[in-house]
Amino acid sequence: MLPADLLLLNAREGHLAGASPRYLTGRDEVWVRAVIDRFDGYVGRTVRERDAELVDRVRSIARDHGVSTRAADGVVHVLSRRFKTKVDTPLDPVAVRAAVFEEAGRDAHYDRALALSRAESRLGVPASEIVRALFADRPPARRIVAPAAPPSPAVVVDAYNLALVQGLLLRSERVTVDVREHVRAVVRFAKLAGLLCTYAVGENGTRLEVSGPLSILRHTTKYGFALASFFPAVVATTGFRLEARCVLRDEPVVVHVGAADRIARTHKLPKDADSAVERALARDVRRIGGPWSLVREADAVNVGGRPFFPDFTIRHVDGFVALVEVVGFYTPEYLHGKLEALRAAAYRPLIVCIDQSLACEDGDVAGAVLRFKKRVDAAALLAVAEQLRSSTARLP
Amino acid sequence: MSPIRLSFDRGTLRVDGAVESISELVRRDDRTGFHRAPAHHYATVLDACRRRALDVENRLEPTLRSTRTQEPPPSLRPYQEQALFAFHSFGRRGVVALPTGSGKTRVACAAIARAGERTLVLVPTRVLLEQWSSVLRAQFGGPIGIVGDGVKQLEPITVMTFESAYRCLDRYGDRFGMLVVDEVHHFSGGGRAEALEMCAAPIRLGLTATPPFPGSLGAERLRDLVGPVVFELEIADLAGRDLAPLEVVQVCVALTADERLAYGRDIERFAALRRDVLRLNPDADWLTCVKAIARTPQGSDVLAAMHRAGALAAFPSAKRAAVRELLARHRSDRTLLFTATADDAYALAEEALIPVITADVGRAERQTILTAFRQRRVPAICSARVLNEGVDVPEANVAVIVAGALGVREHVQRIGRVLRPEPGKRAIAYELMTMDTVDEARTRARGRRFAAGRSSSPQRA
Numbered sequence: 001m002l003p004a005d006l007l008l009l010n011a012r013e014g015h016l017a018g019a020s021p022r023y024l025t026g027r028d029e030v031w032v033r034a035v036i037d038r039f040d041g042y043v044g045r046t047v048r049e050r051d052a053e054l055v056d057r058v059r060s061i062a063r064d065h066g067v068s069t070r071a072a073d074g075v076v077h078v079l080s081r082r083f084k085t086k087v088d089t090p091l092d093p094v095a096v097r098a099a100v101f102e103e104a105g106r107d108a109h110y111d112r113a114l115a116l117s118r119a120e121s122r123l124g125v126p127a128s129e130i131v132r133a134l135f136a137d138r139p140p141a142r143r144i145v146a147p148a149a150p151p152s153p154a155v156v157v158d159a160y161n162l163a164l165v166q167g168l169l170l171r172s173e174r175v176t177v178d179v180r181e182h183v184r185a186v187v188r189f190a191k192l193a194g195l196l197c198t199y200a201v202g203e204n205g206t207r208l209e210v211s212g213p214l215s216i217l218r219h220t221t222k223y224g225f226a227l228a229s230f231f232p233a234v235v236a237t238t239g240f241r242l243e244a245r246c247v248l249r250d251e252p253v254v255v256h257v258g259a260a261d262r263i264a265r266t267h268k269l270p271k272d273a274d275s276a277v278e279r280a281l282a283r284d285v286r287r288i289g290g291p292w293s294l295v296r297e298a299d300a301v302n303v304g305g306r307p308f309f310p311d312f313t314i315r316h317v318d319g320f321v322a323l324v325e326v327v328g329f330y331t332p333e334y335l336h337g338k339l340e341a342l343r344a345a346a347y348r349p350l351i352v353c354i355d356q357s358l359a360c361e362d363g364d365v366a367g368a369v370l371r372f373k374k375r376v377d378a379a380a381l382l383a384v385a386e387q388l389r390s391s392t393a394r395l396p
Numbered sequence: 397m398s399p400i401r402l403s404f405d406r407g408t409l410r411v412d413g414a415v416e417s418i419s420e421l422v423r424r425d426d427r428t429g430f431h432r433a434p435a436h437h438y439a440t441v442l443d444a445c446r447r448r449a450l451d452v453e454n455r456l457e458p459t460l461r462s463t464r465t466q467e468p469p470p471s472l473r474p475y476q477e478q479a480l481f482a483f484h485s486f487g488r489r490g491v492v493a494l495p496t497g498s499g500k501t502r503v504a505c506a507a508i509a510r511a512g513e514r515t516l517v518l519v520p521t522r523v524l525l526e527q528w529s530s531v532l533r534a535q536f537g538g539p540i541g542i543v544g545d546g547v548k549q550l551e552p553i554t555v556m557t558f559e560s561a562y563r564c565l566d567r568y569g570d571r572f573g574m575l576v577v578d579e580v581h582h583f584s585g586g587g588r589a590e591a592l593e594m595c596a597a598p599i600r601l602g603l604t605a606t607p608p609f610p611g612s613l614g615a616e617r618l619r620d621l622v623g624p625v626v627f628e629l630e631i632a633d634l635a636g637r638d639l640a641p642l643e644v645v646q647v648c649v650a651l652t653a654d655e656r657l658a659y660g661r662d663i664e665r666f667a668a669l670r671r672d673v674l675r676l677n678p679d680a681d682w683l684t685c686v687k688a689i690a691r692t693p694q695g696s697d698v699l700a701a702m703h704r705a706g707a708l709a710a711f712p713s714a715k716r717a718a719v720r721e722l723l724a725r726h727r728s729d730r731t732l733l734f735t736a737t738a739d740d741a742y743a744l745a746e747e748a749l750i751p752v753i754t755a756d757v758g759r760a761e762r763q764t765i766l767t768a769f770r771q772r773r774v775p776a777i778c779s780a781r782v783l784n785e786g787v788d789v790p791e792a793n794v795a796v797i798v799a800g801a802l803g804v805r806e807h808v809q810r811i812g813r814v815l816r817p818e819p820g821k822r823a824i825a826y827e828l829m830t831m832d833t834v835d836e837a838r839t840r841a842r843g844r845r846f847a848a849g850r851s852s853s854p855q856r857a
Binding site for chain 2 (some may be wrong): 053059068094096100102103104105108109110112131134135137138140141194196198209211213214216217220221222310388391
């Protein structure tokens, strides 16, 4: 996450109200490569040496390429986490220090050479080695190690853009996210981070409002970190849109981020835990084509104050949407709970595909029922969806 | 009328039921459909309900109430008894401000023993985490919980770092009836104060040697989070009787010719730009000037030059020589050296072969160093900031302030390190000052404010 002074924004018409992060793009990869090469040149040297020289050198690269020095500083921030360091001595610095300081404390009059020579005999290594090892484990004294493979400019640009957005979210108190798929996983990530989620049906999938519990009382920083760490889960979905309300340098800023933005994808959402029946259904609908599309977990429904995530959303090109739930073989308790949830969710067009082997009557189930044996008939599902669409259109 | 139900929800007080009777204290949360108040207002909300004779179903009560038996409190000196009395007189919510070394921990132990509640003690550093847990273990026996420095164990009395509190009191904020905050002045500003907002403990005691200025925003913030300053004494009130007698000596040093040249070159670049800013905006304060300079094309270079000049003035070769001289003079004493930066501390340590305590030093090594110091196996310890606050080294009798970066508050804390009373002990604090530089201006400014709270002015050497 980039620190506040390195956060760059593109203001809209001179205002920060609807700003977008000033991302690095493919054009920046040229100078980013030069920066990576500079970094690489410090492999084998100490962090202190690198920190003393590198910033000026990188800024000079930025000036030569006509880019912001703050963007260059941001790239340094991202890159410095990719080059690991090691303690450059075969001795244990903690043991060396304990021996040296104790020897130095023995004399009534301090004599550095005498203390080191006693430490030399005690540790059995030359004084020069002892002095070198004394503080070799301090972060600035560590030596930089070559990474297994140097990061490519493209990877660094993506990582910079992610760190830029996360730096902005760190200073936000609430975000609005439109998610088109994996809503359940995204909500779970938000909840794991201690955030509160509300959801509504939006034009572009499900609209989630994510914020910390304290945000209704006052602006807090605690949940800024949670919002920033939850963001990679959003980036892992396709077609997302995010709007964040931030406070940057004491000024309110609304930041927009979208799926088209070039941002590193560091998270993988859990592989769809759907059954073979669900996977086959999704594939069959795709093959049939036409005006209908089936999207996995694209919606959340409020059921008694808790979210319920139907398996699929089936969407017509004219905007009509129905929820699809596939009920396979489950325990009687699970089935009972599921039917309860479906009854509560039936205020929206709903198709419930039920395994013929399940002992439940059509009357027990809310919504349109489609029975299946082993495999849901995709054409039959589309027919039911079409019926629902027509009946909704006929409603006054 | 349905009763008011109070419970804890993710760092806030959840309020259900007939909330209209206390509507000024709560806010509706449309996201969840119930009302919330900051958790630290629990006592206020409960008090309002009682005064209005409202029926309350208090679900926090069982988690806040103690399962501890009341232990006998430790014996206290008269001024410590007065501090405790003042704390109780203010409804067991308030800040006790006492100089370092005067036994704030002892006052807190007595307050914890008398309250008999489940207690959470918050401390700023890992060093203090260890120190508080040893003191509490010695006083109360039994397991003492620790949260921080890689440990997470909750007990009826638990010590937690500020950082851990910030991270996890949204989960544990309802587990303690009493909150003790060491070095509470840290919460007079900044985002970490949210940690205290998430804790519902109705009994709240803050400890500090440097309370915020009365009437300041910081003082108001602390009043809301912990309570008002209920008792305050300064070094001058206790020095020589309940604290070791103190002598402050200022040691003036000069830059070498080469250093003066480099210093002048760097500082003049900054001064020239600052003059330009002041010409356009004569009322601009320091921060405004720095911000204006940062926005100029050469701003970052000029600010870097200013930092370089400041670093040189804080630790020139003459100060190194002075430290060598002072360490030799006080070889048989226990000396603490304070520098402005960790780099300067390590430079001194490498030259004088004395241990350093900084944030980079791990728990085990820190403990080894403090033990060696107490056992007189090492004559001095060097530090930049970690030793500023709370670390208990009663044997130390000499402080060498090589340079400071955080003003009079840091200065008071540092000098306080050598004031813990011991039979026959006399404390000396040396302030090193580089003449005709920003270091001199800084040292004089904090010296003036420090002397305002003392009976005598420092000597010059």
